[in-house]
Amino acid sequence: MTEPYALFDRLPTPEEHRRLAEAVGWGEAFDWDTTPASLDGSLAGVVAFAGDEIVGMGRLVGDGAKYFYVQDVAVLPDRQGAGIGAAVVRRLLDHIARTVPSTAFVGLFATDGAVPLYERHGFGHGDMAGMFRLVEPNEP
Template sequence: MPAIELADRIPTPAEHRAIAEAVGWTHAFDWDTIGASLAGSIAGVVALQNGVAVGMGRLVGDGVKYFYVQDLAVVPAAQGHGLGTALLDRLLDQVAAQAPSDAFVGLFATPEGDALYRSRGFAAGDMTGMFRIVAPHGA
């Protein structure tokens, strides 16, 4: 596999969409608003192979105490070489560099990502993850 470079930055909307679609997340995002969503990120990392984005991850939250790993994905052709682990480790390093004290790092994992996150110390703990979709007023 050709060399991979990790760039500490948020993916562009085009990079985000290409990677998301490559892993089957085509309908998981509102593509009209993804630029604004990405702009609200705290930090991120993009994996580049010959200048093309093949992996991504970003952090959302308050940037002080609460951080959430969001949109961590690697295109199928680049999977199986530790790239997901490298992206997650880089994001956790960014949390450690930014947080002034112990920080809570949360995430939602797909079944495919569960082993990766557990290998880096994530656990269900004594909490239950929940979510809800809220439609905008007038929708």
């Protein structure tokens, strides 16, 4: 039986973020020196704890009025399948619904394994295709 978990409306600390990101295989996806500033720029966050152990996280980025992106939803591998990721996503979407003045656009990028989770929460491709690019800093 999986230990119960509790959700808290806050961002993960940089250390908590790194622990969860590395646990799900995202260790190379982040520049850990800029993570604190990135987290500080977030609109909202949710963390999940089982006892005093962080087991999941998610956050929102965007303009806080019209455009939102669900970012960094991660659950420890041995806790996946217990509804923690779904609860984090619901909590983030509830935050948006409570704070927006009119219909909001909510986007995200998902790993292949996470697509069913997001589809269960109403996300789909519609008539758009997600795109991205990386921009390197200018040399001084």
